[in-house]
Amino acid sequence: MRDFFLAEEDRSFRAEVRAFMSRELAPKVDAIERDQDFGAQLAIIGALGETGYLKLMFPDLYRGALPKPGLTHAVIVSEEAAFLNYAFETTVATALSCAYPIHRFAQEALRERYLMPILEGQSLGSICMTEPTVGSDSAGMETRIRFDEGTSEWVVSGLKRYVSNASKADVYIVWGVTDPYVPPQKGLTAVLIPAGVKGMSFPRLYDFMGRRGSIVGEVAMDEVRVPEENLLGEVNCGFNIMLCAFNFERVILGGSGLGVARAAFEIASQHAQARVSFGQKLGQKQLIWDMIAQMSWKIDAAELLTHRAAKMYDSGIDGKDLMREASQAKLVATETAVFCADRTVQILGGDGVTRQYGKAEQLYRDARTLPIVGGTSEMCKYLIAARELPSIRLNL
Structure with missing residues (x-):
C-alpha cells in the first residue's frame, strides 16, 4: 500500500488536491509546455490561493478543513502538481520557498506587507x-x-x-x-x-x-x-535561515520527484500491458518486468523517505536535526524520477522520444533537472554522510 505514512484525512486531502489539479491545471499543461504560457500559471496560482492550499505550511494562517496542516500536505500539493506539469510545480514551490523565511524570520510589519499576497496567490x-x-x-x-x-x-x-x-x-x-x-x-x-x-x-x-x-x-x-x-x-545569521530553507525546499522537491516518477511509471506500466511484441504482451518479458519492478520499489522508497521527512518537520524537527532526512528524501525521490523517466522512454522505444506519441520525452527532459536543483545529489550525499560520520570532517 502506498501512502503508508499518511492518515485517512491526509488521503482524503490528496483526493481533493488531485481533483483540483485535474480541473485547473490539466487543461492548461499543453499551453504551459508548448507555448510557455506563464499567464496560465498565474491563473492557476490565483485559484490555489483561493483554496487556501498555499497556507498549508503556516497553521496560524490556514483556515481550511485540515485540523493539523503542515509540510506533509504541501508535499502532497507538490506531488500532484508535478504529476501533471513540473514547470508549474516549480513556480509554486519557489513562491512557497520565499514565503517560508518571511513567515518565520521577518518582522511583523514585513510579514503583513509581503506574506499574505503570496499565500493568497496574488503575488510571486x-x-x-x-x-x-x-x-x-x-x-x-x-x-x-x-x-x-x-x-x-x-x-x-x-x-x-x-x-x-x-x-x-x-x-x-x-x-x-x-x-x-x-x-x-x-x-x-x-x-x-x-x-x-x-x-x-x-x-x-x-x-x-x-x-x-x-x-x-x-x-x-x-x-x-x-x-x-x-x-x-x-x-x-543568514546561514541558519539558509539551512532551514534548504530543508524545506528539499522535502518539497521530494514531492516533485514523486510526481514526475509516478507520471512516468503510469505511462510505462500501461504500455507494458497493452503493447504486443513477438506474440506476447511487452510486460511478460523479463527485461521489461524487471524495469517495472525496479520503478515500483524505488517509488515506494522515495515516498516513505519523503513523507517521513515531512512528518518529522511537522512534529517540530528542523535545522541540522532534519538535514539528513531532508537530504535523503530529496536524493532518493529525484534520482527515482530520473530512473523512471529514462526506463519509460526505453520501454516505449521510438514512441518514447517522439512528442507526437505522448509526454514520455517531456518527463525525460523535466526529470533531469531534479537531481541538480535545491542541492545536487552529490551535496545531499555529503550532508547524509556528515551526519553519519560525526567524528571526522569530510572532504568536499
Missing part, C-alpha cells in the same frame, strides 16, 4: 542564492550586503543566477556577505527586496531543455537599497 516570491561561481559552496558567495548608518538602509550588490521566477516575482529573498572577515557560516545575512527597486535588473533568462514554461534567470543588484526592517532574522 523568489529566492536568490546561487551565483556564477557559487552553488552549494556558500563560502564563495560574492554578493555583499552593508548597512548605511546615514540612511538606515541595507545596500546590496551582486549577481545571482538560476533564480526561479526571475523578472516575474514581486518579492526576492537575497543572501549576501555582511562580514567577510569571519567564517562564511557566521557572516551571511538575508534581506527582502521588493520588485521594482532601483538598481535591480535581470540580465538574462535561461532556456532549459526541460521545465518548459517556468521562468529562470539572473538577478543583478547594483547598490540596491532597502529599509532596515527588510532584514530577515538577525545580522550575520
Whole structure:
C-alpha cells in the first residue's frame, strides 16, 4: 500500500488536491509546455490561493478543513502538481520557498506587507542564492550586503543566477556577505527586496531543455537599497535561515520527484500491458518486468523517505536535526524520477522520444533537472554522510 505514512484525512486531502489539479491545471499543461504560457500559471496560482492550499505550511494562517496542516500536505500539493506539469510545480514551490523565511524570520510589519499576497496567490516570491561561481559552496558567495548608518538602509550588490521566477516575482529573498572577515557560516545575512527597486535588473533568462514554461534567470543588484526592517532574522545569521530553507525546499522537491516518477511509471506500466511484441504482451518479458519492478520499489522508497521527512518537520524537527532526512528524501525521490523517466522512454522505444506519441520525452527532459536543483545529489550525499560520520570532517 502506498501512502503508508499518511492518515485517512491526509488521503482524503490528496483526493481533493488531485481533483483540483485535474480541473485547473490539466487543461492548461499543453499551453504551459508548448507555448510557455506563464499567464496560465498565474491563473492557476490565483485559484490555489483561493483554496487556501498555499497556507498549508503556516497553521496560524490556514483556515481550511485540515485540523493539523503542515509540510506533509504541501508535499502532497507538490506531488500532484508535478504529476501533471513540473514547470508549474516549480513556480509554486519557489513562491512557497520565499514565503517560508518571511513567515518565520521577518518582522511583523514585513510579514503583513509581503506574506499574505503570496499565500493568497496574488503575488510571486523568489529566492536568490546561487551565483556564477557559487552553488552549494556558500563560502564563495560574492554578493555583499552593508548597512548605511546615514540612511538606515541595507545596500546590496551582486549577481545571482538560476533564480526561479526571475523578472516575474514581486518579492526576492537575497543572501549576501555582511562580514567577510569571519567564517562564511557566521557572516551571511538575508534581506527582502521588493520588485521594482532601483538598481535591480535581470540580465538574462535561461532556456532549459526541460521545465518548459517556468521562468529562470539572473538577478543583478547594483547598490540596491532597502529599509532596515527588510532584514530577515538577525545580522550575520543568514546561514541558519539558509539551512532551514534548504530543508524545506528539499522535502518539497521530494514531492516533485514523486510526481514526475509516478507520471512516468503510469505511462510505462500501461504500455507494458497493452503493447504486443513477438506474440506476447511487452510486460511478460523479463527485461521489461524487471524495469517495472525496479520503478515500483524505488517509488515506494522515495515516498516513505519523503513523507517521513515531512512528518518529522511537522512534529517540530528542523535545522541540522532534519538535514539528513531532508537530504535523503530529496536524493532518493529525484534520482527515482530520473530512473523512471529514462526506463519509460526505453520501454516505449521510438514512441518514447517522439512528442507526437505522448509526454514520455517531456518527463525525460523535466526529470533531469531534479537531481541538480535545491542541492545536487552529490551535496545531499555529503550532508547524509556528515551526519553519519560525526567524528571526522569530510572532504568536499
